[in-house]
Amino acid sequence: MPNSTTEAIGHLANYPWLLLAVVLLPLVIVALVRKTYPSRLWIGLLIIPAALSLAVTLTDAWAYAVIAVDAVILLVGLVDYLMLPGSRGLTAERQLVRTASIGAPTSVDLTVINRGSRSLRGSVRDDLPEGFLSSPEQHPLLLPSRSQLTFRRRLTPLRRGVAELTTVYLEVVSGLRLWRRHIELPCESKLNVYPDMKQLSDYALLARQDRLSLIGVRQSRRIGQDNDFERLRDYSRDDNYRHIDWRTTARRNKLTVRQFQTDQSQRVIFMLDCGRMMTNEHDGMTLLDHALNSFLMMAHVALARGDAVGMLCFSDRIHAYIPPRTGKAQMNRLLQAGFNQFPQLFESRFDKAFLYLSNHCKQRSLVVMATNVIDEVNAGQVTDYLSNLVGKHLPLGILLRDHQLFDAADHPSSDPQRLYRAAAAAEILCWRNQVIQDMKHSGVLAMDLFPEQMTAPLVNQYLEIKAKHLL
Incomplete structure (x- = not known):
C-alpha cells in the first residue's frame, strides 16, 4: 500500500500541472452552469498550490504538501460555495413614469425583495437601454433575509422611442468572499421617450x-383680420379678449366673441x-x-x-x-x-x-x-x-x-x-x-x-x- 501511494505521488510529480487542473475544473463547471465565478481572493489562493506544484518538479517531498493544501482550499471553497445565496425567493419591482422627454432626467425606483433565509451582499444594477445614461450605474447591496430594499436612480434618455427595461442584475458575494454569483431577475417595464417639448x-x-x-x-x-366678420360665438379661454362683443355679452349675460374669416x-x-x-x-x-x-x-x-x-x-x-x-x-x-x-x-x-x-x-x-x-x-x-x-x-x-x-x-x-x-x-x-x-x-x-x-x-x-x- 505505501508503495502504491509512493508511485501515485511519483506520477503526480511527473505532471505537476495536473494538480492545478484538478482545482480549476470544478470552477469552470460552476461558472458555466450556475453563473458563479471565483473572486480575486479565490484566484489569489490558487497561487499557493501553483507555486507548490512547481516545487514538486524539484523534489517528490513537496507532493504531500500540494495535496494537503489543495484539499484544504477545495474544502473551504466548497463550504463557502454552499453558503452562497441563490435566486430562489428573490424578486424585483420597478416604478417609473410611463413617458419622458429626450435629455430630461427621470427618477426610477427599484425594489429588491428577499423572501429567502439568507442575507444578500454585493451590488445591484438595473437594466440600461441603449442610448440612456444612468446615475448611479449600480448600487451597493446589503439585504437581510425576509426584507426588501428600494434604490433610486436618475435615468436620462438620449434618444426618443419606446425603451424596454426587462432585467435586474444582481451580483452577490459569498460569506468568505471567495465566490461571486450573477443573478438575473425578470422585471419588464416600458418607457415612452418623446422629443424635447421645451x-x-x-x-x-x-x-x-x-x-x-x-x-x-x-x-x-x-x-x-378685423374686417371679415363671420359670426358671434361663445367665449373660450384661448380667445383674444379684444374680440369680446360687450353689447351682446350684456344682452345674453354670457361672454360672447366676434369670429372673423381668418379664424376659419x-x-x-x-x-x-x-x-x-x-x-x-x-x-x-x-x-x-x-x-x-x-x-x-x-x-x-x-x-x-x-x-x-x-x-x-x-x-x-x-x-x-x-x-x-x-x-x-x-x-x-x-x-x-x-x-x-x-x-x-x-x-x-x-x-x-x-x-x-x-x-x-x-x-x-x-x-x-x-x-x-x-x-x-x-x-x-x-x-x-x-x-x-x-x-x-x-x-x-x-x-x-x-x-x-x-x-x-x-x-x-x-x-x-x-x-x-x-x-x-x-x-x-x-x-x-x-x-x-x-x-x-x-x-x-x-x-x-x-x-x-x-x-x-x-x-x-x-x-x-x-x-x-x-x-
Missing part, C-alpha cells in the same frame, strides 16, 4: 410676452420621410429628428390658430397616418405617431405615400414634406410628386442641407485634393439650386435649410401663407 413651452411664453423675434419668428400682418380652420399635413435619405446626422441627431422637432413646433403654432393638423409617416411603406383635426388633443396624437419613428435604410416610396395621401385627404391642404436629395433620380421623384399636388393642395418642399458639403464648397484650398473636393461640392450645390428653382417654377413652395435652423423659417413660412390666404 421649445413649445418657450414659444408659448414668448408669444404671451410678444417677444417671438428672439427665436426668429416674424409676426406677419394678417390681411383683413385650414388643414396642414406633414409628410415625414423615414427613408434612407434622412439617416444623416448632425449634432448627434438624424435629419429625421430635426424634421420631427420642427414639424411639432409648426403643429403647435397651427393648432393654436385653430387649424387642423395631420401627419403621414412613410418609408418603403406607410408607417402611420393621423387625419387632420383641430384641438389640443391632436398634439398628443401627433406625438404618439411620430415619437417612435426612426430612419430606415430603405428607399422611400414616394408613389405609395402620395397615393395614400390622395385617397385619404380630399380637401385642400398645406402639404409639408422635408427630405434630402443626393441624385437626379431622387430629386426627380420629389419634384414630380410635389408638382402633381399643385392645384388640389398647396405643397411645401423642404430640402435639408449637408454641412460637410457646404463647408467643402465654402473653404477651398491650394491643396489639389481639397481643391477638387471644393469644386465637386460647388457643382452639387449648383445642381441643388436648380432643383429648388424647378420646384418653384412648377408652383411648389420650396425651401433649402440647414436641419438645426429649420424651425423658425418653417413657422415664418406658415404664418406668411396664413397672412396671404394662399390656402
